[in-house]
Amino acid sequence: MRILSGMRPTGYLHLGHLCVLENWLELQKEHECFFFVADWHALTTEYENPRSIKEYTYAMVADWLAVGLDPEKSVIFVQSQVPAHAELHLIFSMFTPLSWLERVPTYKDQVRKLKALGKDITTYGFLGYPLLQAADILIYLAEGVPVGEDQLPHIELCREIARRFNYLYAPIFPEPQGILAEVKLVPGIDGQKMSKSYRNVIPLTASTEELAELVNRMVTDPARIHKHDPGHPEVCTVFQYHRIYQPERAKDIETACRRGEIGCVACKKDLAAVLDRRLAPIREKRAEILARPDYLREVLEEGKEKARAVANATLARVREALNL
Numbered sequence: 001m002r003i004l005s006g007m008r009p010t011g012y013l014h015l016g017h018l019c020v021l022e023n024w025l026e027l028q029k030e031h032e033c034f035f036f037v038a039d040w041h042a043l044t045t046e047y048e049n050p051r052s053i054k055e056y057t058y059a060m061v062a063d064w065l066a067v068g069l070d071p072e073k074s075v076i077f078v079q080s081q082v083p084a085h086a087e088l089h090l091i092f093s094m095f096t097p098l099s100w101l102e103r104v105p106t107y108k109d110q111v112r113k114l115k116a117l118g119k120d121i122t123t124y125g126f127l128g129y130p131l132l133q134a135a136d137i138l139i140y141l142a143e144g145v146p147v148g149e150d151q152l153p154h155i156e157l158c159r160e161i162a163r164r165f166n167y168l169y170a171p172i173f174p175e176p177q178g179i180l181a182e183v184k185l186v187p188g189i190d191g192q193k194m195s196k197s198y199r200n201v202i203p204l205t206a207s208t209e210e211l212a213e214l215v216n217r218m219v220t221d222p223a224r225i226h227k228h229d230p231g232h233p234e235v236c237t238v239f240q241y242h243r244i245y246q247p248e249r250a251k252d253i254e255t256a257c258r259r260g261e262i263g264c265v266a267c268k269k270d271l272a273a274v275l276d277r278r279l280a281p282i283r284e285k286r287a288e289i290l291a292r293p294d295y296l297r298e299v300l301e302e303g304k305e306k307a308r309a310v311a312n313a314t315l316a317r318v319r320e321a322l323n324l
């Protein structure tokens with residue numbers, strides 16, 4: 001199956017992204033994958049401050065490679081380097097009813113959320129975001145797109161666009177499926193959703209010392225004052241992390257916590273060490289990659305060429321179907 005997925009370069013990656021990347025690694029083993037840096041999508045919310053997008057793009061690709069994405073197996077590229085996405089988006093915009101975009105559930109929700117953070121995204125570009133996504137997917141004739149449940153309406157829209165195009169002009173596009181991945185939801189250090197807007201993330205680049213510091217700030221059971229007080233791991237963020245990163249020991253930790261046999265300081269130290277063991281090889285690999293900036297550029301250059309070849313072939317068929 002041909003798979004497509006991307007990430008927006010709006011900041012440095014964190015542990016939440018690592019779960020997504022672990023899923024990509026699994027897909028890479030079995031399928032033909034296209035992974036792209038969605039820099040045009042980043043512009044939809046960062047249009048006032050586009051300067052950092054390039055820096056985040058390189059940092060993101062370095063992380064992808066450090067985690068194990070393999071440019072020999074997968075096509076890794078930057079969206080804005082393949083102009084065919086934009087042309088297909090434009091063509092799709094000609095026949096997409098406005099109501100299809102307005103009814104996408106994430107639209108109003110995101111506008112409201114970002115307004116609360118002082119960002120106005122009541123723009124033409126943001127409304128068209130799911131349509132650009134449809135172009136990103138369909139330009140590669142991708143059949144599978146790994147998504148979270150909240151993104152399923154975007155895939156449904158993409159399928160509708162494919163059907164409408166196929167009906168109006170020529171049967172070119174497959175109807176892609178959303179692949180619901182079992183991505184673990186890692187909470188932020190305050191127990192809320194991990195997000196850079198909430199300043200509660202654990203960056204993938206965190207050093208041993210930074211990890212210890214961040215874990216130290218995690219919210220635990222507020223009712224537990226003394227080391228031997230019985231704890232309630234179900235309300236403790238540290239325990240949620242233990243369950244994700246060392247499930248084999250979670251039961252013992254839970255029992256020890258409930259019986260007041262383990263103190264929060266020791267429990268946090270244990271977690272910081274576990275996270276450090278997980279991130280240390282990624283740190284090392286990233287340092288090697290960043291020491292060879294030419295390598296990063298080569299990967300993206302090669303990815304661009306491979307992506308363009310496929311995208312331009314689809315676009316040629318589209319133009320022919322429209323007699324352009």
Ligand code: SF4
Pocket residue numbers: 220221224231232233236237238239253257258262263264265267268
């Ligand atoms: Fe949380 Fe561990 Fe403290 Fe229990 S002992 S409240 S699991 S940090």
